[in-house]
Amino acid sequence: MKPLIITAALTGAETTKAHNPALPITPKEIAEEAYKCYKAGASIIHLHVRDEQGKPTQSVETFKKTIDLIKEKCDVIIQISTGGAVGAPIEERMAPLALKPEMATLTAGTVNFGNDVFFNSPQYIKAFAEKMQEYEVKPEIEVFESGMIDNAVRLAKKGLIAEPMHFDFVLGVPGAMVGGIEELLYLSKRLPEGSTWSVAGIGRHELTLGTHAILMGGHVRVGFEDNIYFAKGELAQSNAQLVKRIADLAGILGREIADTSTARKILGLSN
Ligand code: KMH
Numbered sequence: 001m002k003p004l005i006i007t008a009a010l011t012g013a014e015t016t017k018a019h020n021p022a023l024p025i026t027p028k029e030i031a032e033e034a035y036k037c038y039k040a041g042a043s044i045i046h047l048h049v050r051d052e053q054g055k056p057t058q059s060v061e062t063f064k065k066t067i068d069l070i071k072e073k074c075d076v077i078i079q080i081s082t083g084g085a086v087g088a089p090i091e092e093r094m095a096p097l098a099l100k101p102e103m104a105t106l107t108a109g110t111v112n113f114g115n116d117v118f119f120n121s122p123q124y125i126k127a128f129a130e131k132m133q134e135y136e137v138k139p140e141i142e143v144f145e146s147g148m149i150d151n152a153v154r155l156a157k158k159g160l161i162a163e164p165m166h167f168d169f170v171l172g173v174p175g176a177m178v179g180g181i182e183e184l185l186y187l188s189k190r191l192p193e194g195s196t197w198s199v200a201g202i203g204r205h206e207l208t209l210g211t212h213a214i215l216m217g218g219h220v221r222v223g224f225e226d227n228i229y230f231a232k233g234e235l236a237q238s239n240a241q242l243v244k245r246i247a248d249l250a251g252i253l254g255r256e257i258a259d260t261s262t263a264r265k266i267l268g269l270s271n
Pocket residue numbers: 012013014081082083084085086105106107113118142
C-alpha cells in the first residue's frame with residue numbers, strides 16, 4: 001500500500017466558533033493550525049477562508065494572505081475550495097483559482113446539503129474543470145453521490161480532466177449519501193483504474209470511515225469542516241488533534257504516513 005495522505009479541512013464554510021471555539025478563522029489562526037496539522041502528519045490543507053466578520057468568503061486577497069502565511073511556516077499542498085459556501089456565485093467560487101494552487105476541489109454534481117442545495121450544474125462543473133486546466137491546478141473530485149463519479153469520468157473522456165483522477169468521498173452529509181462502510185466500498189470500487197481517493201466522513205463517520213480508508217489503501221480527510229468532536233459529546237481541542245489520531249491509527253495499523261513530497265508523487269503533482 002502507498003503511504004497515507006492526510007488532508008486537514010480546518011475551517012470549512014459552515015462551522016462557527018459557537019460550534020467549536022477552537023475553529024481557526026483569521027489567516028493567522030488558519031496558518032498556525034495548518035502548521036500544527038502538518039507537524040501531526042497532514043500533507044494537504046483543504047482551505048476555506050473567512051472575512052473579518054467570520055463569514056465565508058472567496059476573496060482572492062484573503063486566500064493569498066492565508067496561503068503566504070502557511071507557506072512561510074511549512075511546505076504543504078494547498079487545496080483551495082471552489083465549493084465556498086452554499087449559494088456563492090460561480091465567479092466568486094472560481095476566483096481563487098487565479099492563485100494557481102497545487103490543488104482545488106471540483107464537486108461533480110448538484111446535491112442536497114442539509115436544508116440547502118449545493119448547486120453544481122453540468123455547465124458549472126465543465127467551467128471549473130476548464131479553469132483548472134488553464135491554471136494547471138489538480139482537481140480533487142468531490143463525490144457526495146455515486147453519479148458524481150460518472151460525471152467526472154465523462155469529463156475525463158472529453159479531455160477536460162486529466163487522468164489518473166483523485167476523488168474525495170464526502171459521506172454522511174444530511175441530504176446526500178450516508179456514511180456507511182458499504183457506501184465506501186461501493187464508491188471506491190467504481191473508480192477508473194489508477195485513480196486515488198480519500199474519504200471525508202461527516203460527524204461521527206469521520207473516524208469509522210477514516211479507519212477503513214487506512215486499511216483499504218485510500219486516504220483520509222479530517223478536520224472541523226467535517227467534524228468538531230473528538231468523541232461523543234467531547235469537542236475536539238484542535239484540528240491537529242484529529243490529524244494526530246488518524247496518524248496514530250495508521251501507525252498502529254502499519255500504514256506509513258506520506259510526507260508532502262511523497263503525497264505529491266502519489267497524486268502526480270509536479271513540484
Ligand atoms: N461548503 C460546502 C457547500 C468544497 O470545499 O469544495 C462545499 C464545500 C466543498 O465545502
